[in-house]
Amino acid sequence: MFTGIVQDVGTILERRQVGGDVRLRIGSRALDLTRAALGDSISVQGVCLTVMQLQPFEFSVDVSQETLSLTTIDTWTQGTQVNLEPALRVGDALGGHFVSGHIDGVAKILSVHGDARSMRIEVAPPAALRPYVARKGSVALDGVSLTVNAVSGDSFGVNLIPHTQAVTTLGTLRAGASVNLEIDPIARYIEHWVQGAAPREKG
Numbered sequence: 001m002f003t004g005i006v007q008d009v010g011t012i013l014e015r016r017q018v019g020g021d022v023r024l025r026i027g028s029r030a031l032d033l034t035r036a037a038l039g040d041s042i043s044v045q046g047v048c049l050t051v052m053q054l055q056p057f058e059f060s061v062d063v064s065q066e067t068l069s070l071t072t073i074d075t076w077t078q079g080t081q082v083n084l085e086p087a088l089r090v091g092d093a094l095g096g097h098f099v100s101g102h103i104d105g106v107a108k109i110l111s112v113h114g115d116a117r118s119m120r121i122e123v124a125p126p127a128a129l130r131p132y133v134a135r136k137g138s139v140a141l142d143g144v145s146l147t148v149n150a151v152s153g154d155s156f157g158v159n160l161i162p163h164t165q166a167v168t169t170l171g172t173l174r175a176g177a178s179v180n181l182e183i184d185p186i187a188r189y190i191e192h193w194v195q196g197a198a199p200r201e202k203g
Contacts, residue, residue, distance in 0.1 A: 001087060001088045001098060001099070001100060001101075002043045002048070002085050002087060002088055002098075002099040002100070002101055002143070003085070003088055003097070003098070003099060003145060004085070004097060004099040004138075004140045004143060004144055004145025004146075005085065005145060006083040006084065006085055006143060006144055006167060006168045007030065007031055007032075007084060007085050007086065008028050008029060008030040008031040008083075008084045009029075009081050009082065009083060009084065009167070009168065009169060010026045010027055010028045010029070010031065010044070010081070010082050010083075010084045011026070011027045011079060011080070011081060011082070012024055012025075012026060012076050012077065012078055012079060012080040012082065013025045013026060013027045013058060013078065014078060015076065015077060015078060018062065020065065021062050021063060021064050021065065022062070022063040022068060022073070023052070023060055023061070023062050023063075024044075024049075024060065024061050024063060024073075024076070025053075025058060025059075025060045026044065026058060026059055026060070026061065026082065026084075027057060027058045028057055028058060028059070028084055029057070031084050031086065032086070033054065033055075033056060033057065033058075033059060034056075035086065036051055036054060036059065036086060037051070037054070038051055038052065038053075038054055039051060040086070040087060041086075041087045041101065042059065042061070042084060042085070042086055042087065043083070043084065043085040043086075043087075043099070043101045043143045044061065044082050044083070044084060044143075045071075045072065045073075045076075045082040045083050045142045045143055045169070045180055046071075046083065046099075046101065046103060046140055046141070046142045046143030046144075046180040046182060047067065047071050047073065047101060047103055047143075047180060048100065048101025048102060049061035049062075049063065049067075049101075050062070070103055070105070070106075071103045071106065071180050072106055072142075072178050072179065072180055075178070081169050081172075082169065083142055083143040083144060083168050083169050084143075085143060097138040097140075097145050097184065098185060099140045099143070099145060099182060100182065100185055101143075101182070102182065103180045103181065103182055104126075104129055104132075104181055104182050104183050105125065105126040105128070105129050105181050106126070106178050106179070106180060106181065107123050107124060107125045107126065107129075107141070107178070107179050107180075107181040108123070108124045108176070108177075108178060108179075109121060109122070109123060109124075109173050109174065109175055109176060109177045109178075109179060110122040110123065110124050110155055110175060111175050112173055112174055112175055115159060117161070117162050118159045118160055118161050118162070119159065119160040119165055119170075119171070120157060120158075120159055120160075121157065121158050121159075121160065121170075121173060122155050122156075122157050123141065123155060123156055123157070123158065123179070123181075124154055124155045125155075125156070125181055126181075127154070129181065129183055130154065132183040132184070133148055133151055133156050133183065134148065134151065135148055135149070135150060135151050135156075136148060136149075137184050138184045139156075139158070139181060139182065139183055139184065140180075140181070140182040141158070141170065141179045141180070141181060142168070142169055142170060142179045142180050143180070144164065144168050144170055146158040146160075146164075147159075
């Protein structure tokens with residue numbers, strides 16, 4: 001479990017094939033890896049990945065073909081910048097919202113433009129995920145917790161304050177880019193509850 005509050009922007013140092021999967025070696029400048037251990041989870045660009053190797057300023061993770069098919073990871077190369085967040089611990093501050101690190105789909109950036117000191121981003125989610133995005137609800141884009149400011153037709157808008165632009169990879173987004181999207185888990189729970197509460201026809 002994560003909060004969507006990025007703690008560092010890391011760099012993909014190496015990408016290689018291992019037994020049909022992909023192993024990534026990721027460097028970190030500021031993430032406190034002294035608290036990490038083999039088997040721990042770290043959110044990498046919003047994707048929950050398991051630490052397989054660990055050094056003071058870098059760690060390695062394995063990525064399955066399933067994860068590659070559902071996220072933007074298949075486009076990452078050496079030098080790609082990624083948002084990093086360690087798993088939430090008991091007693092840690094919850095500054096964003098509960099984020100599982102299980103990506104629901106890949107969304108497209110339709111437009112990016114200035115909005116006073118903020119950056120306004122228009123995002124097109126996959127059609128199947130549109131019902132779960134609500135105005136003033138929460139989403140995670142590339143692991144960053146954001147509030148949905150508006151929903152219009154097939155897209156929704158979010159604002160990035162200057163701090164978010166400076167400390168995450170979202171500040172470099174341009175129209176046409178792809179981002180990992182995780183909807184608010186509460187929306188999933190509500191759907192499950194509604195479906196479970198709906199009367200069933202007797203056969």
